[in-house]
Every structure is written in structure tokens, then in C-alpha cells.
Amino acid sequence: MGSGHYFWAILYFASLCSASLANNAKINFREKEKKVLDQILGAGKYDARIRPSGINGTANKPTNVEVNMFLRSISKIDDYKMEYSVQLTFREQWTDERLKFDDIQGRLKYLTLTEANRVWMPDLFFSNEKEGHFHNIIMPNVYIRIFPNGSVLYSIRISLTLACPMNLKLYPLDRQICSLRMASYGWTTNDLVFLWKEGDPVQVVKNLHLPRFTLEKFLTDYCNSKTNTGEYSCLKVDLLFKREFSYYLIQIYIPCCMLVIVSWVSFWLDQGAVPARVSLGVTTLLTMATQTSGINASLPPVSYTKAIDVWTGVCLTFVFGALLEFALVNYASRSDMHKENMKKKRRDLEQASLDAASDLLDTDSNATFAMKPLVRHPGDPLALEKRLQCEVHMQAPKRPNCCKTWLSKFPTRQCSRSKRIDVISRITFPLVFALFNLVYWSTYLFREEEDETF
Numbered sequence: 403m404g405s406g407h408y409f410w411a412i413l414y415f416a417s418l419c420s421a422s423l424a425n426n427a428k429i430n431f432r433e434k435e436k437k438v439l440d441q442i443l444g445a446g447k448y449d450a451r452i453r454p455s456g457i458n459g460t461a462n463k464p465t466n467v468e469v470n471m472f473l474r475s476i477s478k479i480d481d482y483k484m485e486y487s488v489q490l491t492f493r494e495q496w497t498d499e500r501l502k503f504d505d506i507q508g509r510l511k512y513l514t515l516t517e518a519n520r521v522w523m524p525d526l527f528f529s530n531e532k533e534g535h536f537h538n539i540i541m542p543n544v545y546i547r548i549f550p551n552g553s554v555l556y557s558i559r560i561s562l563t564l565a566c567p568m569n570l571k572l573y574p575l576d577r578q579i580c581s582l583r584m585a586s587y588g589w590t591t592n593d594l595v596f597l598w599k600e601g602d603p604v605q606v607v608k609n610l611h612l613p614r615f616t617l618e619k620f621l622t623d624y625c626n627s628k629t630n631t632g633e634y635s636c637l638k639v640d641l642l643f644k645r646e647f648s649y650y651l652i653q654i655y656i657p658c659c660m661l662v663i664v665s666w667v668s669f670w671l672d673q674g675a676v677p678a679r680v681s682l683g684v685t686t687l688l689t690m691a692t693q694t695s696g697i698n699a700s701l702p703p704v705s706y707t708k709a710i711d712v713w714t715g716v717c718l719t720f721v722f723g724a725l726l727e728f729a730l731v732n733y734a735s736r737s738d739m740h741k742e743n744m745k746k747k748r749r750d751l752e753q754a755s756l757d758a759a760s761d762l763l764d765t766d767s768n769a770t771f772a773m774k775p776l777v778r779h780p781g782d783p784l785a786l787e788k789r790l791q792c793e794v795h796m797q798a799p800k801r802p803n804c805c806k807t808w809l810s811k812f813p814t815r816q817c818s819r820s821k822r823i824d825v826i827s828r829i830t831f832p833l834v835f836a837l838f839n840l841v842y843w844s845t846y847l848f849r850e851e852e853d854e855t856f
């Protein structure tokens with residue numbers, strides 16, 4: 403009988419243990435979160451207006467808040483307004499010993515809240531923010547996790563439009579540094595200190611594509627500020643953007659070069675083609691002016707000279723110079739024509755004088771002792787002819803001029819000045835423009851930005 407009772411007792415105890423294990427297996431420990439939240443956040447137990455104590459529960463030490471973020475996208479960088487838009491997941495983590503709870507032997511890893519006003523929150527704000535909004539589709543993109551040791555993790559997805567002061571002296575061959583600054587609004591460093599989370603405080607989404615920029619690198623730093631009311635903790639992220647030059651090469655530099663080259667076509671047109679040369683010069687000048695105004699319309703009115711201003715200004719000067727060159731050619735052509743007419747009249751007058759003299763000699767040919775007067779009057783054509791011959795034979799040899807010798811090699815018609823101007827312009831304009839390109843690109847491509855801090 404004793405052994406039988408012992409057997410039944412063991413069997414009963416085993417059934418009780420199995421039932422207990424079955425009941426424990428059916429328990430959903432997530433249902434216990436309500437009880438735990440009521441215990442730590444119940445009425446009269448937690449006050450969200452009081453900041454947590456410092457390290458190791460010291461009340462006179464500041465609360466340390468670790469910050470990290472994930473950059474999801476950078477939608478645009480506006481040169482005119484000097485701002486940029488970014489979407490990020492922002493996270494803060496701190497310890498509040500009042501929120502400690504029993505994790506039921508590791509079964510409750512953390513508690514989740516969606517109401518930020520239930521616990522104390524740091525008063526962080528973005529100091530260079532212009533606009534910002536939260537994301538509430540489909541539900542508010544925010545959560546708060548409370549861990550058993552009292553650690554609190556706050557995460558939220560936000561979109562911000564931030565100010566980015568730019569230095570456009572090297573535009574469009576420039577690099578810009580845009581910052582994201584975060585600071586405490588009311589708590590001084592005696593009460594609240596922001597720290598970057600160790601390891602990797604800033605993450606950037608892979609394959610980040612921007613239309614006209616490339617994110618080269620970023621740097622985290624501290625930027626504490628002192629005011630009349632105290633010192634406030636501040637964090638910042640410096641984003642270094644490099645402008646993509648290929649867009650501006652295709653849209654600005656190559657069209658401007660083509661306009662300048664087209665303006666040189668007038669050097670090869672005939673001098674008499676006045677409508678063609680004038681229309682070509684005026685059209686290229688107006689097109690270049692329109693191009694310049696369109697470029698400046700997309701940029702802020704700054705007080706200094708930009709690299710693009712130098713380029714468009716010189717190109718506009720070349721086009722304007724080509725138009726003035728035709729005006730000079732036209733004036734020289736009319737001057738040459740006037741000189742030719744004067745020479746023709748002079749030759750006709752001399753020929754008439756010679757004909758009159760020969761007629762006089764023919765009339766006096768019968769006289770044997772006809773003597774010519776020893777004194778000639780100033781208007782006598784024979785005296786003028788003899789004097790010119792004497793001047794030609796008595797002129798001193800002139801020293802050869804290198805420039806005239808070089809210019810005489812060009813195939814010009816009777817050394818016409820207008821033709822010489824066109825021939826010289828055909829060579830001078832391209833050479834000067836090529837020299838300008840050499841100086842321009844060597845200056846701006848290899849020049850380091852003075853304000854660069856990286």
C-alpha cells in the first residue's frame with residue numbers, strides 16, 4: 403500500500419507541474435506591459451516635468467542625452483535661397499532611473515510608447531531650421547522604448563528645410579558646407595548635455611543621388627554656445643557637397659564658346675556684306691546677353707564676383723568686340739575708298755597737266771631757239787613733276803619696320819587697311835580667347851577655397 407500511494411503521489415505532482423507549465427506557456431507577457439506601465443507611469447508615481455538625475459543617480463549632475471541619426475534623403479539644395487531639404491530618422495537616448503521595471507526574467511525586453519508627453523523629453527531644437535514637419539501616414543512615425551534599466555530611446559522621422567550660407571566665389575566650380583545644428587532651448591549645460599553616440603552617430607542611406615551635387619563626406623562636431631542666460635549644449639553635422647560640373651559644362655560653357663566662335667564668322671565675310679555682318683554681330687550679342695541674364699536669374703544677387711561672372715563677362719566682351727571690329731572695318735573701308743578717289747583725282751590732274759605741257763611743246767616745235775624760262779612758277783606742272791622726282795631720289799632710306807614687314811606678308815589687296823583689320827582679327831581673336839581659357843581654367847580648377855575647413 404505504501405508503494406502504491408507513493409506512485410500516485412508522484413503521478414499527481416507530475417500532472418500539476420505539467421499543468422503549470424502549460425498555463426505559463428499560454429501567458430502572453432505583452433499583456434503585462436499595461437501593469438508595468440501603470441506601476442511606473444501611474445498617477446502620483448512619475449512626473450514628466452522633472453528631469454532625470456545625472457550619472458549614477460546624482461541630482462546635481464546634468465542629464466546626458468546621446469544623439470544619432472539616419473539621413474534618408476536630401477531632396478534639393480537651393481542656391482538662390484541658400485537652403486537645403488533633408489529627411490532623417492532622429493534618435494535620442496538617455497537614462498531615467500524612475501522608469502526601471504522588472505523584466506520578468508528577460509521576457510520583457512522593452513516597453514513601447516507612442517505618446518511623448520508621458521515621459522520627460524529633452525528640449526532639443528534645430529537652430530538653423532527654416533521649415534519642418536512630422537510624418538503621420540499611416541500612423542505617426544514616432545516611438546519611445548523604455549528598457550528595464552531605465553534607458554529611454556526616442557525615435558522620430560522628420561523632414562526639415564535648413565539654412566545653408568554659401569560662398570559662391572568659385573561657382574560653379576565650388577564646394578559647399580551645409581550644417582545641421584541641434585541645441586538645447588531652455589536647459590543649460592548644468593542640467594542637460596547632448597553627446598554624439600559612440601560608434602557611428604550619423605548614417606547615410608546607400609546610393610544617395612542628388613541632381614547637381616555629390617555628398618563627399620560629413621563630420622560631426624560640438625558647437626556649444628554661450629549667451630546671457632548661460633551656456634547651452636549644441637551638436638552639429640557638417641555635410642560637404644561638391645557641385646557636379648558636367649551639367650554646367652553642357653548648359654553654360656559650351657554654348658557660350660559656340661556663340662563666341664559664331665561671332666568670328668563675320669571676319670570671313672566680305673566687307674560689302676553689311677546686312678549679314680551686322681545681323682550676325684547683333685544676334686550673337688543679344689543671345690549672349692540673354693544667356694547671361696538667365697544664369698544670373700538662378701543665383702542670389704551677391705556683392706562679389708563669381709567664376710561664372712568672369713566667364714560670361716569675357717565671352718560677352720568678345721562678342722561685342724567682334725561687332726565693334728566690323729564698325730572699324732567699315733570705317734577703314736570708307737577711308738580707303740576716299741583715299742583712292744583722291745589719288746585718282748590727283749592722277750587725273752597730273753595727267754591733264756602733262757597733256758597741256760606736251761601740247762605746248764608741240765606748238766613751239768618750229769622755233770629753233772625756243773628757250774624755256776629759268777624760273778618756274780609754283781603752279782607749273784613741269785616744276786611739280788621735277789620736284790617730285792628729286793624728292794624721290796633724295797629721300798633717306800628708312801629703317802625697316804618689323805610689324806609692317808609681317809603685315810605685308812598677308813594677301814591683302816593693295817595694302818587695304820580694312821582687309822588688314824579682318825586678317826589680323828582672324829588670328830588675334832582666337833589666340834586671345836585661347837589664352838583666356840588657359841588662364842581661367844588653370845586659376846579656378848587648381849585653386850583651393852579659402853574658407854574650406856575640411
